[in-house]
Amino acid sequence: MFVSARSDYALRAMLAVAAAGGGDGDGDRAGELVKAASLAEVQGIPLSFLQGILLDLRRAGLLHSHRGADGGYALTRPPHEITVGDVLRAVGGSLTTVRGLPAERADYHGVAAGLTDVWLAVHGAIATVVDSTTLANLLTQPQTPTTP
Numbered sequence: 497m498f499v500s501a502r503s504d505y506a507l508r509a510m511l512a513v514a515a516a517g518g519g520d521g522d523g524d525r526a527g528e529l530v531k532a533a534s535l536a537e538v539q540g541i542p543l544s545f546l547q548g549i550l551l552d553l554r555r556a557g558l559l560h561s562h563r564g565a566d567g568g569y570a571l572t573r574p575p576h577e578i579t580v581g582d583v584l585r586a587v588g589g590s591l592t593t594v595r596g597l598p599a600e601r602a603d604y605h606g607v608a609a610g611l612t613d614v615w616l617a618v619h620g621a622i623a624t625v626v627d628s629t630t631l632a633n634l635l636t637q638p639q640t641p642t643t644p
Contacts, residue, residue: 497592497622506549506587507580508539510558514575514631529568549587556586575635581626591626592619 512535516528532550536543550569553559558578560570571578584591590598592615599619604611 497618500588502545502549503584503588505539505541505546506553506583509535509541509546509549510553510571510578510583510631511634512539513559513569513571514578515635529562529566529570531568535569552587553583556582558582558586571631575631576633578631579627580629580631580634581623584626591622 513530516530532547533543535541535550536546539546541549550559550561554561554569557572560572562568562570581591592599594602594615599615602612602615
């Protein structure tokens with residue numbers, strides 16, 4: 497599994513929105529709406545790159561966007577219902593690729609035929625981890641102090 501900058505940024509943005517209380521999934525505005533510029537600044541993500549990521553997350557149904565001076569982004573569901581896998585698939589597609597194709601499409605013949613099973617097992621192991629880890633799980637992890 498290769499974790500791209502896009503995937504890393506998407507997860508960091510989703511965690512920041514969740515930590516700010518950015519929505520609880522029931523459609524009300526109980527949590528704070530988080531502005532893209534604020535996310536970019538706090539997380540050290542180029543704003544133009546982040547805007548494309550936020551669009552993908554909105555299209556995938558993980559974020560709501562609210563326009564206007566008081567606008568911003570909020571989660572569509574509570575953090576305990578959004579998994580790392582949901583976010584990764586929203587911005588990157590397949591979790592595991594072999595030569596640019598989903599692991600399920602890897603096809604080998606002869607002595608290499610067993611590689612298909614290896615790639616599928618790797619894919620399954622990754623899916624198990626990312627699909628059982630929620631944003632809420634990550635937010636409750638002890639935070640390590642940053643070093644100056």
